Amino acid sequence: MKKENLENELLEFITSNISRELLISIQEAILDGYHLADQSSRNLCLNTSPTRLRSIARKYLIDDRLAGVKKDCKTEVEQTKPKGEQFILIHSGKITFSHIELRQGAKARKAHHRELLSFKNAILEPVNLDLFENTDKPKLTDQLHLTAIVLRPQPHHKDQSKPHEIHIAVPYTDWSNYHFQIPINELLQHYNDQTTTNNNLEADELAWPKLKQKMLNQEQRNA
Numbered sequence: 682m683k684k685e686n687l688e689n690e691l692l693e694f695i696t697s698n699i700s701r702e703l704l705i706s707i708q709e710a711i712l713d714g715y716h717l718a719d720q721s722s723r724n725l726c727l728n729t730s731p732t733r734l735r736s737i738a739r740k741y742l743i744d745d746r747l748a749g750v751k752k753d754c755k756t757e758v759e760q761t762k763p764k765g766e767q768f769i770l771i772h773s774g775k776i777t778f779s780h781i782e783l784r785q786g787a788k789a790r791k792a793h794h795r796e797l798l799s800f801k802n803a804i805l806e807p808v809n810l811d812l813f814e815n816t817d818k819p820k821l822t823d824q825l826h827l828t829a830i831v832l833r834p835q836p837h838h839k840d841q842s843k844p845h846e847i848h849i850a851v852p853y854t855d856w857s858n859y860h861f862q863i864p865i866n867e868l869l870q871h872y873n874d875q876t877t878t879n880n881n882l883e884a885d886e887l888a889w890p891k892l893k894q895k896m897l898n899q900e901q902r903n904a
Contacts, residue, residue, distance in 0.1 A: 687895050691851055691861040692871060694888055695827065698774030701872040703753040704849075707771070708865050710750050711780065711831055711847055714743035719842040735841060739782060743831065744769050747780065754778075772824065775889055780829040785845060788856065825889070827851060829865070853900050860896050 718738035722731035747769040748758050754773040761768065771778040830848040834841055850862040 687892075687899060688861050690888070690892060690895070691825075692863075692868075694825065694892060695776065695849070695861075695868070696871055698776045698825075699778070699827075700753045700773070701869060703750070703771075703773055704865065704869060704872075706750045706752045707747065707778070707829060708847060708869075710746035711743050711829060712843060714746040715739055715831070715844055716842045717746075718742045732836070739831075739833075743780060743782070747771065775824050776827050777824045778827045778829070780831060782831040782833060782844075784833045785835070825851065825892070830862070851896075858903065860899065 718735050719731075721742075722735035722738055725731070726734055744758075744767060748756055750756055750771060754771050757770045757772070759768050759770055760766070768779060828850055830850050832845040832848065834843070834845045847865040848862050849865050849868050851860040853859065
């Protein structure tokens with residue numbers, strides 16, 4: 682399986698499970714959280730640099746705005762174990778969506794909840810989801826894990842009110858690489874008037890197990 686073929690299959694799977702309207706809502710939530718983090722940190726830090734406060738506020742304000750996304754999806758606020766942090770999951774069709782903020786060129790740091798979520802993309806057998814506290818635990822074999830990578834602007838850039846770019850990606854199970862990665866605006870261009878969410882449920886049922894196996898094979902080849 683060539684990487685380009687797998688990427689094309691993932692693109693088709695993503696656009697059939699996430700509506701264009703939902704993707705736009707996610708983009709707007711991230712941009713709104715980013716803008717608010719910059720604005721509030723500047724307003725609060727009258728005599729010192731707002732840099733550190735802005736960096737912390739970005740994560741939590743993006744979380745807050747994504748938690749308010751309701752169009753064509755189910756949104757959950759999950760707690761990590763041990764408690765102390767939260768993360769947002771957006772479920773649509775056969776996709777679970779999360780986000781991470783990174784500086785340009787950086788890789789995601791290891792985190793228990795990220796590793797468990799990315800297992801959705803390759804695991805063929807159920808695993809124990811100790812991370813999730815509620816009884817309505819997501820089934821790892823049921824959904825593809827998609828993540829929004831929010832790339833920070835360079836620290837020396839004057840405008841810190843918006844991210845450098847937002848990418849949509851399908852991570853490897855260990856986050857060492859991505860099966861699929863595309864700027865969100867480019868992904869939006871792949872939608873057309875005929876694209877609808879879950880427009881072929883029978884095809885999705887057949888496509889998902891095959892996609893999992895192909896992604897697992899690719900990770901094993903690149904190990």
